[in-house]
Amino acid sequence: MYSLAVPANIGLSLLPAAVSESCRKPHVLSVSGSDSGGGAGMQADIKACGALGVYCSAAITAITAQNTTGVQGIQVTPENIFAMQLQSVLSDMEVDVVKTGMLPTVQIIDILRSQLESYPVKGLVVDPVLIASSGDCLTSHEVADMLCKRLLPLADIVTPNLTEAAVLSGKSRVCTLLDMQEAAKIIKDFGPRYVLVKGGHLQDISEANVDLLYDGETFYDFHGTRVETLNTHGTGCTLASCIAAEMAKGVQIPEAVKAAKGYIQAALEHSKNMKIGKGPHGPLNHFFAFPEYSKIRRHHLFKASDLRLYAVTDSGMNKRWQRSTAEAVRSAIEGGATIVQLREKEAESSDFFKEAVACIEVARKSGVPLVINDRLDIAMACGADGVHLGQSDLPVREARMLLGLDKIIGVSCKTVEQVQKAYEDGANYVGCGGVYPTNTKRNNRTIGLEGLYAICSASPLPVVAIGGINEFNAEEVLRDRPSTLHGIAVVSALFDKPVVCKATQVLAGKISEFFHR
Numbered sequence: 001m002y003s004l005a006v007p008a009n010i011g012l013s014l015l016p017a018a019v020s021e022s023c024r025k026p027h028v029l030s031v032s033g034s035d036s037g038g039g040a041g042m043q044a045d046i047k048a049c050g051a052l053g054v055y056c057s058a059a060i061t062a063i064t065a066q067n068t069t070g071v072q073g074i075q076v077t078p079e080n081i082f083a084m085q086l087q088s089v090l091s092d093m094e095v096d097v098v099k100t101g102m103l104p105t106v107q108i109i110d111i112l113r114s115q116l117e118s119y120p121v122k123g124l125v126v127d128p129v130l131i132a133s134s135g136d137c138l139t140s141h142e143v144a145d146m147l148c149k150r151l152l153p154l155a156d157i158v159t160p161n162l163t164e165a166a167v168l169s170g171k172s173r174v175c176t177l178l179d180m181q182e183a184a185k186i187i188k189d190f191g192p193r194y195v196l197v198k199g200g201h202l203q204d205i206s207e208a209n210v211d212l213l214y215d216g217e218t219f220y221d222f223h224g225t226r227v228e229t230l231n232t233h234g235t236g237c238t239l240a241s242c243i244a245a246e247m248a249k250g251v252q253i254p255e256a257v258k259a260a261k262g263y264i265q266a267a268l269e270h271s272k273n274m275k276i277g278k279g280p281h282g283p284l285n286h287f288f289a290f291p292e293y294s295k296i297r298r299h300h301l302f303k304a305s306d307l308r309l310y311a312v313t314d315s316g317m318n319k320r321w322q323r324s325t326a327e328a329v330r331s332a333i334e335g336g337a338t339i340v341q342l343r344e345k346e347a348e349s350s351d352f353f354k355e356a357v358a359c360i361e362v363a364r365k366s367g368v369p370l371v372i373n374d375r376l377d378i379a380m381a382c383g384a385d386g387v388h389l390g391q392s393d394l395p396v397r398e399a400r401m402l403l404g405l406d407k408i409i410g411v412s413c414k415t416v417e418q419v420q421k422a423y424e425d426g427a428n429y430v431g432c433g434g435v436y437p438t439n440t441k442r443n444n445r446t447i448g449l450e451g452l453y454a455i456c457s458a459s460p461l462p463v464v465a466i467g468g469i470n471e472f473n474a475e476e477v478l479r480d481r482p483s484t485l486h487g488i489a490v491v492s493a494l495f496d497k498p499v500v501c502k503a504t505q506v507l508a509g510k511i512s513e514f515f516h517r
């Protein structure tokens with residue numbers, strides 16, 4: 001319940017206008033068929049563009065029923081809705097590059113051509129999808145003919161594989177480097193700026209994986225290393241989408257091809273052991289370069305029970321006992337700390353950042369959340385689980401906007417009004433104190449147990465008590481605790497001790513009984 005305390009009006013609408021201005025994304029419109037298996041077609045295009053940081057919109061030309069064994073069915077998109085998809089996107093969304101895949105009928109090609117004439121774009125990449133990697137035929141010769149005559153004259157690059165190069169060039173077969181060159185010359189005459197003939201299946205194994213790019217004068221060859229894998233379904237769509245994505249970023253075509261080949265090579269390497277489907281045409285893993293979001297994200301959103309034994313570090317104390325903050329954090333977690341706050345009042349930013357990175361590594365291993373005291377910049381830079389803010393720090397509302405909804409924000413409060421405001425502004429919990437006098441924080445006002453309980457009774461947020469709490473008085477704080485008091489936060493009781501792990505265990509033992517009743 002508490003994690004829902006963020007007011008509804010804290011969201012994207014509050015982001016400064018400048019953010020949207022400066023964040024225009026390169027944009028590829030994919031005009032292709034949907035692959036129910038997710039390996040090729042539209043699905044591959046969207047994933048490839050996404051992986052390269054490019055926005056991808058979609059005009060679906062056909063719905064195919066496919067899996068890793070082949071193509072089971074095709075339904076062509078009705079012409080009126082196909083035209084509408086193009087019109088909707090092209091009239092509104094500042095498309096940089098159009099990338100085509102499966103174009104199943106001559107009508108679909110005609111509609112696309114006339115829309116491109118009404119809404120010119122910076123680039124057109126044509127992947128002449130005529131035959132699926134399973135060998136299934138996806139279009140007719142009439143369509144191939146139309147593609148050559150109506151679309152290739154507008155294309156910046158066309159990317160046939162060997163079979164497609166044979167169909168487009170009218171050659172009976174293309175299976176050597178010489179055949180590829182001849183086919184490229186014939187296809188170039190239809191009018192595209194570049195022809196890329198993909199040699200993935202060349203007969204001569206020494207030449208396999210050579211792709212030839214032809215600009216009308218020069219042949220450029222691009223070599224790849226063969227990856228032994230069945231997961232190659234969608235590599236053609238992915239290569240063309242990557243070229244389109246790079247072009248949308250403003251990259252010239254030869255460099256775009258090089259970058260796209262590099263991406264395919266890496267994707268094949270990272271997909272070779274992936275097991276999806278029973279058939280021989282498995283898909284690629286496009287997101288090999290991304291850490292899985294669920295792994296970089298906290299495993300769970302903030303829970304009030306995280307506050308039970310809240311360890312707040314003090315590097316002065318830890319130095320006195322000759323240990324690094326990361327070592328101290330490791331020991332506190334081993335001893336039973338349920339959340340850690342890095343509190344550095346004197347450190348330089350660069351030292352604080354380095355220390356935070358080391359401590360997060362320690363905390364992540366055990367799933368214990370780690371927040372940064374005062375410094376939102378450090379919290380964001382090191383990917384901490386959140387921040388703890390005082391009354392004179394950055395306002396909670398601004399911090400919440402910058403951190404997003406998944407991160408923890410704690411706020412120090414000494415009055416009911418402060419707690420109410422923290423709640424309204426989107427905090428997850430409040431720290432209340434000083435419960436007792438403390439030597440750790442100078443000039444700290446003591447509010448006593450009564451002050452703490454008064455705040456707890458009125459608080460819509462979970463509360464953690466702080467200030468002068470130790471193994472001898474923890475029981476007094478928790479014995480008659482209000483239901484909103486979820487734990488104690490301590491500094492010297494853990495970190496001004498020779499053995500942090502032992503001190504934490506002792507305190508954890510003292511407080512455990514109050515949370516199981």
Ligand SMILES: Cc1ncc(COP(=O)(O)OP(=O)(O)O)c(N)n1
Nearest residue numbers: 373388389390391412431432466489
């Ligand atoms: C859990 C917790 N509660 C309170 C504080 C005190 O924060 P603040 O008032 O901002 O004082 P400093 O710690 O920044 O000196 C806290 N750090 N943690």
Ligand SMILES: Cc1nc(C(=O)O)sc1CCOP(=O)(O)O
Nearest residue numbers: 433434438440467468490491492
């Ligand atoms: C950091 C801090 N904040 C306080 C508050 O009252 O808000 S008291 C405090 C210091 C707590 O240290 P120790 O556990 O060593 O007394």
Ligand SMILES: [Mg+2]
Nearest residue numbers: 374389390393
């Ligand atoms: Mg502070």
